[in-house]
Amino acid sequence: MTALAERAEMFLAQMRIAVAGVSRTRQDAANLIYRRLKARGYQVFAVNPHGTVVEGDPCYPNLAAIPGGMSAVVVVTNPRHTEEIVRQCPAAGVKHVWMHGSLVHAGRSVSDEAAVFYEAHGISVISGGCPLMFGKRSDFGHRCMRWIMRVSGRLAA
Numbered sequence: 001m002t003a004l005a006e007r008a009e010m011f012l013a014q015m016r017i018a019v020a021g022v023s024r025t026r027q028d029a030a031n032l033i034y035r036r037l038k039a040r041g042y043q044v045f046a047v048n049p050h051g052t053v054v055e056g057d058p059c060y061p062n063l064a065a066i067p068g069g070m071s072a073v074v075v076v077t078n079p080r081h082t083e084e085i086v087r088q089c090p091a092a093g094v095k096h097v098w099m100h101g102s103l104v105h106a107g108r109s110v111s112d113e114a115a116v117f118y119e120a121h122g123i124s125v126i127s128g129g130c131p132l133m134f135g136k137r138s139d140f141g142h143r144c145m146r147w148i149m150r151v152s153g154r155l156a157a
Contacts, residue, residue, distance in 0.1 A: 007126050008134035011096045014072035018063060018094075020047040020085050021076035021109070022054045029102060029130070030076035031055060036132055037074075045070060047085075063092035072096035074131055079111040086114040090121050101128030101154070102145075128154060 017037055021030040034055055038044045044057075045066045051059035060066050063073065063085070073094050075082050082099055089097060097118055099110045110127045118125040132138060133145060 004126065004129075005134070007096075007124055008129075008131065010124060011072055011098055011126060012131060012135045014070075014096055015041075016043045016045070016068070016070040016072070018045040018047050018060075018066060018070045018073040019076065020063075020073055021081070021100075022046040022048050022051070022059065024048070024051040024054050024059070028076070029100060030074075033074055033076060033100070033130065033132060040137055043070075047073070063088040063094065066092070069093045072098070074098045074100060075109045075114075076100040077109050079109060079114075082109050082111040082114045083117075086111070086117045089118070089123055094123060096124045098126045098131050099128065100130055101149075102130065 019030055019034040022034050023031060034044055034046060046054040046057055046059040047063060048054065048059050049061040053059055069092055071094065073085070073089065075085050075097060077085065099114065101108045101110050115125050115127050129149060133143065
């Protein structure tokens with residue numbers, strides 16, 4: 001198993017996952033990830049400082065506001081906001097972070113500075129790709145995207 005596959009498996013083993021970047025007005029990657037993780041039995045938490053309800057569920061302004069905490073977060077934001085979220089992780093008890101990255105550059109949340117911060121604080125980080133590309137319940141479209149990103153060098157092996 002590759003290092004990426006191992007980290008993805010560890011990430012997906014967490015049952016309480018925050019999704020930062022969900023929107024109450026747009027249907028984008030964050031909302032799709034939120035819905036799919038929820039449908040797969042995860043306890044998911046929407047995070048957006050500008051929302052109170054997303055997908056019919058409470059939305060939290062930051063990671064610290066989530067009752068009972070969580071162990072993992074998917075970051076689906078502009079990279080400059082990724083760096084804001086990264087600083088919340090240690091105090092919130094987050095041990096696993098996935099910085100989302102899609103096939104198009106505009107859909108990239110990866111921040112090199114954030115990755116350095118995570119590593120320095122003992123947080124497992126995945127830079128790029130999508131958690132929906134991995135696991136036994138990944139769909140055909142996401143598996144295809146994983147293959148394309150891997151062969152094009154945009155996703156680690």
